Amino acid sequence: MIEVENLSLTYRSANGSHLAVDGVSFRVEKGQFYTLLGPSGCGKTTTLRSVAGLERPDTGEIRIDGMPVSSSVKDVWVPPNRREIGMVFQSYAIWPHMSVFENAAFPLRYGEKRISAGDIRERVNKVLALVQLGELADRPAPNLSGGQQQRLALARAFVMEPKVLLLDEPLSNLDAKLREEMRSELRALVKATGVTTIFVTHEQIEALTLSDVIAVMHGGRIAQEGPPLDIYRAPDSAFVADFIGHSNLLRGTVASGGSNGGSAMVEVHCASGMLMCTSAGVLNPGDAITVAIRPEHLELESSGTEGENRLRGRLESTSFVGNFMDCRVRIGEQSFKVQLHPDRTPRMGSEFFLYVHSRHCLALHG
Numbered sequence: 001m002i003e004v005e006n007l008s009l010t011y012r013s014a015n016g017s018h019l020a021v022d023g024v025s026f027r028v029e030k031g032q033f034y035t036l037l038g039p040s041g042c043g044k045t046t047t048l049r050s051v052a053g054l055e056r057p058d059t060g061e062i063r064i065d066g067m068p069v070s071s072s073v074k075d076v077w078v079p080p081n082r083r084e085i086g087m088v089f090q091s092y093a094i095w096p097h098m099s100v101f102e103n104a105a106f107p108l109r110y111g112e113k114r115i116s117a118g119d120i121r122e123r124v125n126k127v128l129a130l131v132q133l134g135e136l137a138d139r140p141a142p143n144l145s146g147g148q149q150q151r152l153a154l155a156r157a158f159v160m161e162p163k164v165l166l167l168d169e170p171l172s173n174l175d176a177k178l179r180e181e182m183r184s185e186l187r188a189l190v191k192a193t194g195v196t197t198i199f200v201t202h203e204q205i206e207a208l209t210l211s212d213v214i215a216v217m218h219g220g221r222i223a224q225e226g227p228p229l230d231i232y233r234a235p236d237s238a239f240v241a242d243f244i245g246h247s248n249l250l251r252g253t254v255a256s257g258g259s260n261g262g263s264a265m266v267e268v269h270c271a272s273g274m275l276m277c278t279s280a281g282v283l284n285p286g287d288a289i290t291v292a293i294r295p296e297h298l299e300l301e302s303s304g305t306e307g308e309n310r311l312r313g314r315l316e317s318t319s320f321v322g323n324f325m326d327c328r329v330r331i332g333e334q335s336f337k338v339q340l341h342p343d344r345t346p347r348m349g350s351e352f353f354l355y356v357h358s359r360h361c362l363a364l365h366g
Helices: 044-052 100-110 117-130 146-158 176-193 204-210 228-233 238-243
Strands: 002-013 016-028 033-037 059-064 067-071 085-088 164-168 196-201 213-218 221-226 248-257 264-270 273-279 288-293 299-301 310-320 325-331 334-340 351-355 361-364
Touching (some): 002 044, 016 044, 016 059, 016 196, 016 213, 016 221, 033 176, 033 204, 044 059, 044 085, 044 164, 100 117, 117 176, 146 176, 196 204, 213 228, 213 238, 221 238, 238 288, 238 361, 248 273, 248 334
Parallel strands (some): 164 196
Antiparallel strands (some): 248 264, 248 288, 288 361, 310 325, 310 351
């Protein structure tokens, strides 16, 4: 449905140039919720704006429903208003002097296509009901709550019946509780309409809970692409492991074993001891690598004996967060983040052993 091929864009100014997007390619299937995730400056918003037609790439091609809307090779450039897209920005751009109904009707009244008053009324009432604002149609837009304004911005995008919906961090202005509520509402709305969606965010939780597919971006490129569970469980670089959720990262050297592409076991020597790790990349003895361990995968050992993937630690600090204790544990020269059950948390300053299964001990390049 959406195809982006070898997209590159450089921003130029009197102070120099900046390569914002560097050879990005991806495909979004019809009805899919696809997320561009990454830190500030990684190129995700520039990529989205290129799909929208708000930026003109230097190279590459963008196709919507099989038709090129931007191509440096074919010299094609379709303006934004002819790409059949709906877009919701970080600021909802609600017209304060208009009612809820008139805000939603605005693209129909002032678009290129002539639409009768009856059709406008029918389409607006339909989308307002979809976003649960039907009873507020006559309310002045400034009198809406933050969540209601966000739904109104979505209604204005849906009313055009777009082929593609583009969302640029639309939840960032909401408080934490409302943001959590709107995540489930947003996914339900997108799936109910069946519209193909590209979503931009720097919030990992939003990406994991909303997406069918996540593309993690770094330095203008896609570092890894895949379903949320695969990205979380099997990051293929230290950057992705550290950016998605939390990971304890250890520098180490492959001591034995190896992998030529398939999943394999390798023994890694690091400052905290010898670890048996899972590797999905090409690793050989002597390679310098990074070991990634999630805090929830470190388990308190009751036996307290030396053994494979058992690390001696000392409790430095704890923070109670409800269903677990967020702990800092000193293992050798490094401080580890560990999640333990409140009833099994050792005394402050005490020493104990932690165990991590080799399948949760990932040997990564970078």
